[in-house]
Amino acid sequence: MNSMNRTARHIANPTWNVSDVNGQYSYRNPHADLYLYLSQWSDMESYLNVGYSNPGQYHLHVSSHLRLINRLADGLLELHAHSPHAADHRLLDIAAGRGGAALHAHQRYSLEVVGVDFTPYNAYRATSNATKKNVWPQVQFGLGNAHRLPLADNSFALAWSIESPAHFADKPTFLQEAGRVLKPGGVFTFADLLVIDHVATASAKNRKIYQEFLCVWDVPYLETLASYQRAIAEAGFDLRRSEIVTQYNLNILNRDCVIFLWLSSFAWLYRLYKRYLKWRTGANLDNVYQHVLASHHALRLGMIDYGLFWAVRM
Numbered sequence: 193m194n195s196m197n198r199t200a201r202h203i204a205n206p207t208w209n210v211s212d213v214n215g216q217y218s219y220r221n222p223h224a225d226l227y228l229y230l231s232q233w234s235d236m237e238s239y240l241n242v243g244y245s246n247p248g249q250y251h252l253h254v255s256s257h258l259r260l261i262n263r264l265a266d267g268l269l270e271l272h273a274h275s276p277h278a279a280d281h282r283l284l285d286i287a288a289g290r291g292g293a294a295l296h297a298h299q300r301y302s303l304e305v306v307g308v309d310f311t312p313y314n315a316y317r318a319t320s321n322a323t324k325k326n327v328w329p330q331v332q333f334g335l336g337n338a339h340r341l342p343l344a345d346n347s348f349a350l351a352w353s354i355e356s357p358a359h360f361a362d363k364p365t366f367l368q369e370a371g372r373v374l375k376p377g378g379v380f381t382f383a384d385l386l387v388i389d390h391v392a393t394a395s396a397k398n399r400k401i402y403q404e405f406l407c408v409w410d411v412p413y414l415e416t417l418a419s420y421q422r423a424i425a426e427a428g429f430d431l432r433r434s435e436i437v438t439q440y441n442l443n444i445l446n447r448d449c450v451i452f453l454w455l456s457s458f459a460w461l462y463r464l465y466k467r468y469l470k471w472r473t474g475a476n477l478d479n480v481y482q483h484v485l486a487s488h489h490a491l492r493l494g495m496i497d498y499g500l501f502w503a504v505r506m
């Protein structure tokens with residue numbers, strides 16, 4: 193492809209390796225130290241999304257994860273109420289992580305949930321969370337790759353994927369798979385990071401900042417809003433609604449990055465906190481610092497958006 197035609201969608205993470213994604217979610221990769229750090233304020237053994245908060249709401253808390261899940265679920269169930277499968281309450285959670293969203297879907301919305309994830313640690317943790325809450329087998333988890341779901345065609349009325357597609361090497365294939373396992377008329381929602389094309393490609397410096405962002409999050413590449421809209425239609429979905437909610441999560445994350453970086457500029461405080469963090473969580477503050485810095489560089493330029501999508505399988 194002519195370099196003039198290359199969009200941010202074609203900028204790949206040069207170091208991406210699928211085993212690093214598993215490593216990040218199994219505490220075998222320095223990028224996992226961010227989750228250990230965040231575990232001081234939220235339940236990272238259940239929820240692995242950036243959440244959603246209105247102005248004035250406290251963000252570093254389980255409640256922000258639940259607000260994001262509720263927003264997706266409310267839109268999903270509104271469409272479901274008018275679907276030919278309104279009496280079918282089975283939800284597929286694609287890349288379910290540690291199960292918090294699936295468990296919440298059962299507790300708040302009375303859905304039966306099957307969750308799949310390709311990281312053994314997460315599938316194990318999700319299963320143990322469901323067992324502790326006594327909801328197995330109404331909520332059950334197993335291993336599965338979003339690119340080849342181990343599920344029959346037309347088997348679910350509802351599906352979602354929350355903040356996981358960013359990690360998928362081929363998002364159009366994931367959308368085709370979601371379409372394959374959904375019944376015609378079934379409803380699908382997902383949340384994902386999006387790259388803002390003109391910002392990420394504006395200069396060599398921006399491209400480098402963007403690639404560093406991809407690296408620290410173990411993301412192979414990101415879709416743009418337009419490329420997702422095309423891929424959703426090509427996968428046989430009717431996109432009913434999409435929403436950019438960056439101001440309710442990524443902008444708040446960036447504000448927290450600024451505070452973290454400012455506090456880190458006090459060398460004595462950094463040294464003290466580094467020892468405390470290691471003792472309290474096992475995390476290395478230097479790894480957290482690199483993660484936060486790379487995230488802040490991309491977020492402050494407005495290079496990344498956060499999108500929610502609701503679609504009906506045709």
Ligand SMILES: C[S@@+](CC[C@H](N)C(=O)[O-])C[C@H]1O[C@@H](n2cnc3c(N)ncnc32)[C@H](O)[C@@H]1O
Pocket residue numbers: 213214217238239240241286287288289290291292293308309310311314336337338339353354355356359360361
């Ligand atoms: C950011 S976490 C989100 C987890 C969960 N949806 C949540 O909101 O808490 C991303 C998850 O995607 C999973 N994942 C990444 N690539 C995958 C793939 N190709 N197939 C299945 N799961 C995948 C990871 O193992 C991880 O659990």
